[in-house]
Amino acid sequence: MTTVRPGEAPPAGRGDSERPVRPNRLAAWRRSDRISVFGPPVALVLLIVGFSILNPQFRTMGNFRSILDTAAVLAVVAVGLTFVLMLGAIDLSVEGIMAASALSFALLIANNRNEIDLGFFAVVLAVGIGAVFGGANGFLSTRLRIPSFMTTLGVSAIGIGVATVLFGGVQPTIRSAGVTAWATGDIVGLTPLTFVALGVILLGVGLERYTRFGRYARVVGGAEDLALLSGIPVRRYKTLVFAFAGAIYGLAGVMVTIKLGSGIVAVGSGLNFAAITAAVIGGTLLSGGRGGVLHSIVGVLIVSVLANGLVLIGVDSNFQTAVQGFVVVAAVAITNWPLRRRLRVVK
Amino acid sequence: MTKLNGESTVNTMTRSHRALALATAAAALIALAGCSADGGGGGGGDAACAPEDITFVGQVRNETNPYEKSWLDGGQEFATSVELEQKRLTYDGESPKQLEQIRQELSTGNPECMVLNVLTNTDADTTPVVKAAQDAGAYVVTQWNKPADLHPWDGYDKWIAHITYDGKDSGYQIAVALFESMGGKGGVIALQGQAANVTAENRFAGLEQALSEYPDIELLDQQAADWDRTKAFDTTGTLLTKHGDAIGGVWAANDDMALGAYKALEAASRTDVGVVGIDAVPEAVQAIADGTMVATVSSDGPWQGGIGLAMGYCALTGELDVADLPNENREFFAEQVLITTENSADYLTPKANLADFECGKLFDRVAGPLE
Numbered sequence: 001m002t003t004v005r006p007g008e009a010p011p012a013g014r015g016d017s018e019r020p021v022r023p024n025r026l027a028a029w030r031r032s033d034r035i036s037v038f039g040p041p042v043a044l045v046l047l048i049v050g051f052s053i054l055n056p057q058f059r060t061m062g063n064f065r066s067i068l069d070t071a072a073v074l075a076v077v078a079v080g081l082t083f084v085l086m087l088g089a090i091d092l093s094v095e096g097i098m099a100a101s102a103l104s105f106a107l108l109i110a111n112n113r114n115e116i117d118l119g120f121f122a123v124v125l126a127v128g129i130g131a132v133f134g135g136a137n138g139f140l141s142t143r144l145r146i147p148s149f150m151t152t153l154g155v156s157a158i159g160i161g162v163a164t165v166l167f168g169g170v171q172p173t174i175r176s177a178g179v180t181a182w183a184t185g186d187i188v189g190l191t192p193l194t195f196v197a198l199g200v201i202l203l204g205v206g207l208e209r210y211t212r213f214g215r216y217a218r219v220v221g222g223a224e225d226l227a228l229l230s231g232i233p234v235r236r237y238k239t240l241v242f243a244f245a246g247a248i249y250g251l252a253g254v255m256v257t258i259k260l261g262s263g264i265v266a267v268g269s270g271l272n273f274a275a276i277t278a279a280v281i282g283g284t285l286l287s288g289g290r291g292g293v294l295h296s297i298v299g300v301l302i303v304s305v306l307a308n309g310l311v312l313i314g315v316d317s318n319f320q321t322a323v324q325g326f327v328v329v330a331a332v333a334i335t336n337w338p339l340r341r342r343l344r345v346v347k
Numbered sequence: 348m349t350k351l352n353g354e355s356t357v358n359t360m361t362r363s364h365r366a367l368a369l370a371t372a373a374a375a376l377i378a379l380a381g382c383s384a385d386g387g388g389g390g391g392g393d394a395a396c397a398p399e400d401i402t403f404v405g406q407v408r409n410e411t412n413p414y415e416k417s418w419l420d421g422g423q424e425f426a427t428s429v430e431l432e433q434k435r436l437t438y439d440g441e442s443p444k445q446l447e448q449i450r451q452e453l454s455t456g457n458p459e460c461m462v463l464n465v466l467t468n469t470d471a472d473t474t475p476v477v478k479a480a481q482d483a484g485a486y487v488v489t490q491w492n493k494p495a496d497l498h499p500w501d502g503y504d505k506w507i508a509h510i511t512y513d514g515k516d517s518g519y520q521i522a523v524a525l526f527e528s529m530g531g532k533g534g535v536i537a538l539q540g541q542a543a544n545v546t547a548e549n550r551f552a553g554l555e556q557a558l559s560e561y562p563d564i565e566l567l568d569q570q571a572a573d574w575d576r577t578k579a580f581d582t583t584g585t586l587l588t589k590h591g592d593a594i595g596g597v598w599a600a601n602d603d604m605a606l607g608a609y610k611a612l613e614a615a616s617r618t619d620v621g622v623v624g625i626d627a628v629p630e631a632v633q634a635i636a637d638g639t640m641v642a643t644v645s646s647d648g649p650w651q652g653g654i655g656l657a658m659g660y661c662a663l664t665g666e667l668d669v670a671d672l673p674n675e676n677r678e679f680f681a682e683q684v685l686i687t688t689e690n691s692a693d694y695l696t697p698k699a700n701l702a703d704f705e706c707g708k709l710f711d712r713v714a715g716p717l718e
Contacts, residue, residue, distance in 0.1 A: 063588045069614075070581045164409070169416040171630045184614045191614065260576055260610055262630060264603075265411040269575055311585045317571045318542050 040282050040298045043331055047302060051309035058312050065189045071304035072197035073255050077268075077275040078296040079204035080248030083214070083241045085279055088221040088288020089141065089148035094275060096159025097133045097246050098253035098268030101126040103166040105254045106263025110176035113168075117176065127250040133159055134246015138239030148242075156272075163265045173262040183259045193255050200248065204293035207244075217241050221288025278303045281331045302331065394665040396460035398429060401663050403656045404452050406436040406445065407466045413628045414648045415466065417697040421649025422464060424699040425656050433656065442468045446475050458483035462659025464652065467492045470545075477506040486662050486669075488655030495717075499677040507658045507669050509678040510651065511717065514546050517644040518553025518600070520685045521623035523560075524642035525596045528621045532563035533595030536586050538572040538579050538608060540600045547571075550600045550625060567593055572604045579607030587615050596621045602631035602643055609639055627686055627694060636691040645684045649699035650712070657704035666706040675716055682712045 052059040077094055084091040107113060108122035118125065133155055140151040174180065182192045208214035216237045220227045228234050249268070256267045275296075276286075282299025284291025306327055310320045405422035407415040419435045426433040434452070438445040445468050452461070463480055465487060467473045473493045480487035481503050490510045499506040525535065537554055540547030551569070558566055567590045572579040579599065587594065597612070597620060599605035605624025612620050618639070624631055627645030634640035661667035686694050702708065 057589055066584050066588050070584060164411045167411055169410060169413060171413060173630060256577060260580065260607060264576060266575065269577065308585050311570060311582065312589050317539070317569065
């Protein structure tokens with residue numbers, strides 16, 4: 001930033017003024033970045049401290065474990081969704097993809113409906129089904145040029161439809177002790193599913209930081225035209241991102257199915273908007289190009305801590321939704337305040 | 348093509364657009380027989396339709412819900428018993444779609460010989476549904492939802508009955524079963540349905556009534572888990588942290604939440620805690636049979652699916668005179684069954700009891716007038 005590019009020699013007389021102006025703007029950038037980067041974690045810490053003061057039960061190890069176990073599924077969904085949001089697209093297919101994967105998984109593992117028991121391969125297939133649905137999202141958005149919120153909504157309906165057919169009136173109940181252990185087992189106080197979520201988060205961070213896939217996702221979201229002009233195969237990477245997200249939702253569907261012990265169509269109910277909310281609170285912008293997996297995870301923790309804390313401090317359940325909404329709006333307003341000029345998206 | 352005697356055959360002829368000559372002959376016969384050609388009302392003993400011309404329509408929100416599927420299955424069981432088919436309609440919980448489907452059925456079929464058995468989406472949807480059926484001349488039975496000031500006896504001779512269940516009674520019955528299983532003392536938590544939902548409020552009122560009768564039972568906490576299994580799982584986990592060993596029982600306003608709560612208890616190794624729910628979904632009945640849940644209440648989906656069609660069938664075949672029905676048979680709370688370990692085996696596979704659908708037994712399950 002400090003070097004003057006060749007062919008852009010400063011006009012005479014302005015050479016001196018260049019330096020004081022640039023650093024100021026740079027400082028302004030940094031200040032706004034500081035708030036968007038550090039704002040959410042600070043909010044999370046404040047919430048934890050606040051709830052800890054209000055209710056001693058909140059600050060027990062048992063409760064922190066409970067929060068992490070609860071947050072696991074939302075965290076996984078948020079990882080997938082974050083990549084789509086970084087593109088500047090939206091994904092409303094979480095509930096449908098989770099439903100299709102959940103029912104497929106429940107019917108492919110030892111269950112009360114059929115004799116099939118594919119073991120771990122059932123997980124692979126369910127994730128694969130998620131990837132296919134996600135790929136359809138991407139293909140329809142990029143090749144047919146339909147806005148992603150339309151395609152993903154449609155694909156979600158297809159997923160729910162597939163799940164309904166698979167459900168066929170009798171809830172498939174899992175009869176595999178090995179699978180149930182994933183939800184009830186105990187590794188340093190946390191269920192194995194929580195470690196699966198941790199693995200997905202690490203995978204997400206790795207992809208985002210160290211692969212072309214992750215970097216291009218951000219580039220496309222930041223400036224799609226420039227990405228196209230510089231020869232990035234934008235459509236291919238977009239499709240890949242949607243497919244990756246679909247696979248992740250598929251995994252989330254499997255996780256909930258293991259947790260609940262049966263395949264239900266409403267497996268993802270409410271998770272789509274919870275994940276979008278978490279991502280936005282964490283500083284992943286709906287306009288794309290900014291934020292990231294870790295940002296979204298902080299958002300997930302804020303949402304989970306809030307839900308847990310409000311119950312523990314005894315807020316009337318009729319008020320909880322309103323209080324959660326208020327905190328969310330406040331958090332987003334504070335986090336995005338310095339960015340409001342640059343966002344330019346008030347839709 | 349035997350003899351043209353009686354209204355029913357005449358209706359068949361005209362509807363199937365047979366030869367004009369036959370229709371004319373039929374009209375002459377009507378005049379000769381002195382029958383009224385309005386085809387409705389069903390004066391006692393007069394068949395309005397030939398049994399084989401009757402069409403059945405069962406309409407629920409969706410078939411992803413085991414209860415609503417068992418409703419339509421029960422309707423089909425009855426239809427099969429009279430050698431007919433039931434058309435299965437689902438409207439995905441969307442009110443406009445519900446009405447549109449009904450209008451379409453009425454306009455494309457033969458409404459004079461049609462019976463609609465409808466789970467109305469909300470209170471407000473009942474009015475247009477029964478008006479559409481009344482105007483078209485089709486018999487209709489509605490269930491669950493109805494505005495309090497709308498009654499079948501207020502000028503509706505085609506709206507046979509409205510059937511619903513006393514949520515307060517269901518909430519009360521499972522609460523008592525839970526408290527008894529706890530030996531009449533200890534702490535319970537309650538998982539409610541959606542806030543500001545009438546059914547949720549009624550069921551909770553039943554719990555409160557039971558609490559007032561069991562002074563040694565304490566309601567430790569109550570949270571809205573929105574009828575949702577996952578949310579119930581998470582909420583139960585949090586409440587376990589909050590109240591720990593004080594929790595001796597979980598009262599859930601439906602089985603989905605009860606099953607979610609049970610999984611959370613299992614994950615926390617607290618399977619000593621009793622769980623009750625409402626709706627009698629197959630999984631919950633299985634859980635009761637296995638001893639992992641204490642009780643649930645059944646409105647008997649297959650019975651609901653069959654009874655509405657049976658009422659219309661009896662009216663159309665002349666065995667039931669709607670105009671003569673007393674008001675207490677035209678809108679009522681139906682009896683519900685408490686399912687515990689003792690009787691769970693009978694409900695493992697939801698199945699209609701065809702004897703319940705005989706024209707003489709249609710109103711055997713009337714439990715009382717709506718409040």
